[in-house]
Amino acid sequence: MTALAVMASLLATTKSLDLAGHLRALGAPRAAQRLDGGPPPVAPTPFTVDASKVHLVADAAAAAAFSADVGSASAIALDCEWRPDGPGEDHAVALAQVATKSNVWLVDFVDISGPARITALDALTNALQSQHTSIVAFSIAADVSKLSSVLPNFAQATRVVDLATSSDGLAAAVRRWLPMYHLDKAQQRSDWALRPLSPAQVAYAAADAAVLLPLLDAMRAGGAAPSERDVAPAPRTSTDSDAAEPDDDGALAVARAVVARTPGCSIVAADAMPADAVEVNALAVEAGDxxxxxxxxxGKRLDLKWLALALDTPRRRVRLSSRCVEAFGVAPHRVPPIALRDDVSVVATPALLASTRPLWGSAGGDGYRVVFEDGAALARVASPLPDPALYYATLDEALDAYGGGNAPTTSSGAVRLAAGATGRRVMLDASLVACARRLRMIGVDCAVAGEVLRKEATPRRPLDGCDRVHVIASKVDTDLRRAALEGRLVVVASSRKRAPGACYVVRGTTPDQQFDELLDVLGERGAVATWGSRCGICNGCDWHTLAPEAVVGEAPQGVLADATEFYRCGVCGQLFWPGAKYEDTMATLRGLALTKAVSSVS
Ligand SMILES: [Zn+2]
Known part of the structure; x- marks a missing residue:
């Protein structure tokens, strides 16, 4: 290796390490690791429990099996669910999830009765108080208090390892200690007193308890496991108001009236639901006024940042309503997918509006459900939201899915292209328009924020070349917002504030530096060598090949004599021909890309 090559190699290495550091600072550790040369980290998968290991304890046989399993367990994980308590409310515990090494038991306090109830409750009480069984939990204080009012012989939980060691929730603890897993908390505030429990609730309940055992192992391995202690229930501050029989707040009657004038919508008894119906949640949201x-x-998580973008309202003004009863006319966990008040509007995700199956949600009262016969019926009362699946919440998600012509590669191979990837779509801020033209020429779908086609020529601005487009400053923010919703990776110059959604802040200050940097970030370095082009002027991808005769009077005389083919952009109308100018530009782009590629290899 010559001294020059060594220099080039060192420079290239230093540069890509810098870029990796920059990506980490922007919150994209996976993309950074790809540039570092490390193996691509695997995206976290949802933590789930095999359904064959999850047992509902609601009858004598299940109670006996539960009793035998927990009686011999050296450690159990415990979590409880109840209908969410509003101010001044104290709902009874509806479910206790108990995970052992091989099973997850869901003790159903609502449905279990008679001798089976006694068996199950005794087994749970004994396990909680046994000196032979340690109890793994996460924020156990509230669970213990709730349990104390249904377990008659329960005094205190002994040998408790409470894994809540900071103000972080369980999902955050899983992210930190079990990074290969993701814990979905979407069902957390669903109605745990309703029966039957939905499959999503059962899966959530089982996962929430079962994850505690591997979480404890991981924290132990990291030297962060808390020690055992005993936990007694706190003295109760309010009288028992049993959640199983909530007061009728009149919402069901209003829902009946609304449904009566809504075609394709009906209220049916909970036990007479269409078998193929899909459950929907309605969230009461206040967005500005x-x-x-x-x-x-x-069961699908709703990203409030995405929702704020979709509703074109600042994030700080979008929140789940805490005034459900006053503002929406119904208790928080029983919101139906229809508006009970005239000043409430309904929006829905496109997947639901396209559903061919019936959709059901709460009817505002127990024992009944609101059912739409299909998505089209819901569409009569609900406006469409953008597709949340297109939105990337983080730069890493966007870069994982980007999948350029030459996806980010390392010595260990190409990075997997995420399912449903819309790939190779970016939007550059208006200040990066010169860089955008370079990216278009190598085939990247590269929109520019605020850019529009100029409709008419003026004496000083003929409709030709780059003057065929111009940027409307007032359109820039709207375009950046739309780009985030459509899943375009947004790239801004460092001088500008961060855009919504997944956003890369480019460090280069000249168009060539910016282009070079984005080739690495987007994994497009290989695309430069392949012939593939969009219109550099307008980002169009609609080429018309023309013979010289067709462009007489338009193409310059000298060119007409030499060129055999012309290309017209079907979007902006610009005429192109192969020749010195195009070749020069591509040669420059290739030169930029190859210098780097060669020096990286050497
Ligand atoms: Zn064009």
Whole structure:
């Protein structure tokens, strides 16, 4: 290796290490690791429990099996669920999830009765108080207090290892200690007193308890496991108001009236639901001065940052309503997918509006459900939201899915292209327009914020070349917002404030530096060598090949004599021909890309 090559190699290495550091600072550790040369980290998968290991304890046989399993366990993980308590409310515990090494038991306090109830409750009480069994939990204080009012012989939980060691929730603890897993908390505030429990609730309940055992192992391995202690229930501050029989707040009657004038919508008894019906959740949301019901598939997490973008309202002004009864006319956990008040509007995700199956949600009261016969019926009362699946919450998510012509590679191979990736779509801020033209020429779908086609020529601005487009400053922010919703990776110059959604802040200050940097970030370095082009002027991808005769009077005389083919952009109308100018530009782009590629290899 010559001294020059060594220099080039060192420079290239230093540069890519810098870029990796920059990506980490922007919150994209996976993309950074790809540049570092490390193996690509695997995206976290949802933590789930095999359904065959999850048992509902609601009858004598299940109670006996539960009793035998927990009686011999050296450690159990415990979590409890109840209907969410509002101010002044104290709902009874509806479910206790107990995980052993091989099973997850869901003790159903609502449905279990008679001798089976006694068996199950005794087994749970004994396990909680046994000196032979340690109890793994996360924030156990509230669980213990709730349990003390249903377990008659329960005094205190002994040998408790409470894994809540900071103000972080369970999902955050899983992210930190079990980074290969993701814990979905979407069902956390669903109605745990309703029966039957939905499959999503059962899966959530089982996972929430079962994850505690591997979490303890991981914390032990990291030297962060808390020690055992005993936990007694706190003295109760309010009288027992049993959650199983909530007061009728009149919402069901209002829902009946609304449904009566809504075609394709009906109220049916909970035990007479269509078998193929899909459950939906309606969330009461306040966005600025607007009151909205956001209807989404049950169990799907709703990103409020995305929702704020979709509603074009600043994030700080969008929140889940804490005034459900006053503002929406129904208790928080029983919001139906129809508006009970005239000043409330309904929005829904496109997947639900396209559903061919019936959709059901709460009817505002127990024992009944609101059912839409299909998505089209819901569409009569709900406006469409953008597709949340297109939105990337983080730069890493966007870069994982980007999948350029030459996806980010390392010595260990190409990075997996995420399912449903829309790939190779970016939007550059208006100040990066010169860099955008370079990216278009190598085939990247590269929109520029605020850029529009100029409609008419003026004496000083003929409709030709780059003057065919111009940037409307007032359109820039709207375009950046739309780009985030459509899943375009947004790239801004460092001088500008961060854009919404997944956003890369480019460090280079000249168009060539910016282009070179984005080739690495987007994994497009290989695309420069392949012939593939969009219109550099307008980002169009609609080429018309023309013979010389067709462009007489338009193409310069000298060119007409030499060129055999011309290309017209079907979007902006610009005429192109192969020749010195195009070749020069591509040669420059290739030169930029190859210098780097060669020096990286050497
Ligand atoms: Zn064009």
């Amino acid at each position: 607007r009151k909205l019901l956001v209807v989404a598939e049950a």
